[in-house]
Amino acid sequence: MTTTVDEFDSTLALTATGILRDFNMAGVILAADVHVASRLTALLAESNESVALACALVARAVRAGSICLDLAEVRDEVGEDGEELAWPALDEWLAALAVSPLLADPRPLHLEDTRLYFDRYWREEEQVEQDLRRRAGRTAPEIADERALLAGLDRLFPGTAYVEQRNAAETAARQWTTVLTGGPGTGKTTTVAGLLAVLAEQAEIAGDRRPWIALTAPTGKAAGRLEEAVRREMTQRLDAKDTERLGDFHARTLHMLLGGRPDSSTRFRHDRDNRLPHDIIVVDETSMVSLTMMARLLEAVRPEARLILVGDPDQLASIEAGAVLADLVDGLVGGGHIEAAELRTSHRFGSEIGDLALAVREDRPEDVLAVLRSGGDRVRFIEDDDPREALRSALLPDVLAIRQAAEAGDTDAALEALDRHRLLCAHREGPWGVNYWNRTVERWITEETEDPLWDTWYVGRPVLVTANDYALGIYNGDVGVTIRLPNGSLRVFINSSRGRLDFAPSRLGNIETLHAMTIHKAQGSQAAEVTVLMPGEESRLLTRELFYTAVTRAQDRVRVVGTEAALRLALSRRALRATGLQQRLSQATGQ
Numbered sequence: 001m002t003t004t005v006d007e008f009d010s011t012l013a014l015t016a017t018g019i020l021r022d023f024n025m026a027g028v029i030l031a032a033d034v035h036v037a038s039r040l041t042a043l044l045a046e047s048n049e050s051v052a053l054a055c056a057l058v059a060r061a062v063r064a065g066s067i068c069l070d071l072a073e074v075r076d077e078v079g080e081d082g083e084e085l086a087w088p089a090l091d092e093w094l095a096a097l098a099v100s101p102l103l104a105d106p107r108p109l110h111l112e113d114t115r116l117y118f119d120r121y122w123r124e125e126e127q128v129e130q131d132l133r134r135r136a137g138r139t140a141p142e143i144a145d146e147r148a149l150l151a152g153l154d155r156l157f158p159g160t161a162y163v164e165q166r167n168a169a170e171t172a173a174r175q176w177t178t179v180l181t182g183g184p185g186t187g188k189t190t191t192v193a194g195l196l197a198v199l200a201e202q203a204e205i206a207g208d209r210r211p212w213i214a215l216t217a218p219t220g221k222a223a224g225r226l227e228e229a230v231r232r233e234m235t236q237r238l239d240a241k242d243t244e245r246l247g248d249f250h251a252r253t254l255h256m257l258l259g260g261r262p263d264s265s266t267r268f269r270h271d272r273d274n275r276l277p278h279d280i281i282v283v284d285e286t287s288m289v290s291l292t293m294m295a296r297l298l299e300a301v302r303p304e305a306r307l308i309l310v311g312d313p314d315q316l317a318s319i320e321a322g323a324v325l326a327d328l329v330d331g332l333v334g335g336g337h338i339e340a341a342e343l344r345t346s347h348r349f350g351s352e353i354g355d356l357a358l359a360v361r362e363d364r365p366e367d368v369l370a371v372l373r374s375g376g377d378r379v380r381f382i383e384d385d386d387p388r389e390a391l392r393s394a395l396l397p398d399v400l401a402i403r404q405a406a407e408a409g410d411t412d413a414a415l416e417a418l419d420r421h422r423l424l425c426a427h428r429e430g431p432w433g434v435n436y437w438n439r440t441v442e443r444w445i446t447e448e449t450e451d452p453l454w455d456t457w458y459v460g461r462p463v464l465v466t467a468n469d470y471a472l473g474i475y476n477g478d479v480g481v482t483i484r485l486p487n488g489s490l491r492v493f494i495n496s497s498r499g500r501l502d503f504a505p506s507r508l509g510n511i512e513t514l515h516a517m518t519i520h521k522a523q524g525s526q527a528a529e530v531t532v533l534m535p536g537e538e539s540r541l542l543t544r545e546l547f548y549t550a551v552t553r554a555q556d557r558v559r560v561v562g563t564e565a566a567l568r569l570a571l572s573r574r575a576l577r578a579t580g581l582q583q584r585l586s587q588a589t590g591q
């Protein structure tokens with residue numbers, strides 16, 4: 001058999017030989033993975049091909065968000081693409097690794113059972129495990145006045161409607177580390193606000209100063225939402241005394257809380273030698289926190305500070321390596337180190353979106369389809385493999401409303417129209433991708449308005465900020481609109497957690513057009529109405545977590561566009577990430 005090699009295909013490593021070449025040609029590993037393996041094996045004079053292959057496969061695993069490679073499972077996980085390849089037998093593979101210079105000091109790789117790690121992730125995982133075990137092993141925090149605690153919980157979470165939240169708050173009040181989990185609208189923020197009030201009351205009773213509280217989240221957008229939601233709870237539900245006890249606060253990104261350093265993207269001003277001064281640290285959207293950030297946070301939290309990790313473990317995990325929240329639920333709670341604080345009842349959605357989300361979480365595909373097809377107001381399923389017409393009629397009214405308001409210089413109306421609707425795509429490129437749909441919407445605008453939109457910056461261009469810019473005060477996930485000022489010039493107005501800011505277009509670097517957005521980027525944000533464009537069945541991104549994350553971005557209405565086959569496929573596939581944190585935490589003694 002002869003194979004034609006496309007020498008311009010950047011995924012192919014033209015210099016690869018032997019087993020690396022075979023795996024590369026089959027599309028299992030990319031050129032970048034081959035380079036990592038070749039460099040490491042050359043540096044440490046390792047000639048065993050199966051070790052080189054293991055190296056390349058670890059690089060591949062990390063690219064896909066795993067912390068490590070499970071050698072016992074990789075063959076199944078690769079599936080069809082690897083069927084014809086000469087995989088090493090597991091025992092021989094492990095034996096070759098055991099004597100490899102790559103696993104001797106200074107070891108770039110670590111082997112733990114059948115899990116193979118790059119050193120950095122192995123160390124981070126171990127640090128996270130040990131810090132969590134240490135925190136869980138401390139004597140429980142003292143309650144200044146038991147009766148006042150119970151009375152406070154009853155006051156802040158009254159009646160049967162709040163029982164779940166009351167119990168979660170009580171659990172959290174009695175431990176140093178809490179993982180507070182729940183789907184969207186299950187009252188996580190309400191629980192946090194009530195818990196903070198109870199803890200502040202306890203501090204007052206004990207004669208301590210007002211607790212120093214940090215509210216934080218992995219993205220600026222999520223931090224902004226957290227602050228807004230806690231403020232809302234304070235004004236709507238807490239009485240004046242509780243509010244006064246809590247004092248004023250601002251939510252910040254984890255980067256800002258830990259204190260970014262110009263010389264490093266993975267090290268911060270606050271660390272084990274310079275701990276955070278706070279007494280209570282609340283982290284929202286913990287599903288988006290990577291292993292590296294969790295490691296940095298845990299080393300910076302004082303042992304006698306409470307840590308409350310809030311999130312939804314069914315959502316997509318961080319785009320960086322790790323699936324920390326799910327591991328904490330399975331390992332820290334499942335391993336019996338701490339008590340669970342889980343919220344299950346949705347209070348926000350009309351029941352249809354709540355029912356849909358629950359059916360996805362609980363893996364009931366027939367019910368998912370039944371809710372989607374029930375013909376209700378809030379959930380619609382447009383079963384079409386050519387979504388153009390459906391999307392045009394769904395999107396155009398809001399797109400034109402943004403444009404009209406932007407032309408008239410009405411920033412409020414333009415930003416309000418922008419928040420009404422999001423088109424979410426799984427991919428960036430290709431026919432189901434954000435780039436294609438951004439261009440398509442722009443073409444529709446041209447057809448409707450006869451404006452050719454020659455320039456990148458046009459009136460009504462909605463934008464998404466894609467990187468934190470501390471100098472400008474805008475953060476990854478912030479959104480804005482390009483407005484025409486009375487003098488004819490264009491100015492971009494962005495809703496940031498620092499308030500509404502405006503800029504000349506030329507000052508903005510990390511920006512994308514926002515007629516469509518990837519589901520990954522939409523994590524941590526919501527819109528009144530969401531249209532989810534399902535990719536074709538061949539999409540590798542199609543997973544249950546992706547679909548769940550997409551539909552739960554909607555506050556009032558969700559429209560799913562795609563085929564039943566694609567939907568069923570998504571529901572049947574989990575976004576698997578190999579990590580060892582859960583296993584480590586589940587072991588009785590992990591020291």
Ligand SMILES: Nc1ncnc2c1ncn2[C@@H]1O[C@H](COP(=O)(O)OP(=O)(O)OP(=O)(O)O)[C@@H](O)[C@H]1O
Pocket residue numbers: 161162165182183184185186187188189190191229347348
């Ligand atoms: N026990 C309850 N009974 C009725 N309504 C509630 C209850 N708890 C919370 N709510 C209301 O439900 C909505 C969602 O609550 P909250 O914002 O606390 O949920 P959440 O889990 O933080 O949501 P998300 O993560 O999706 O932002 C809010 O409007 C809140 O006031």
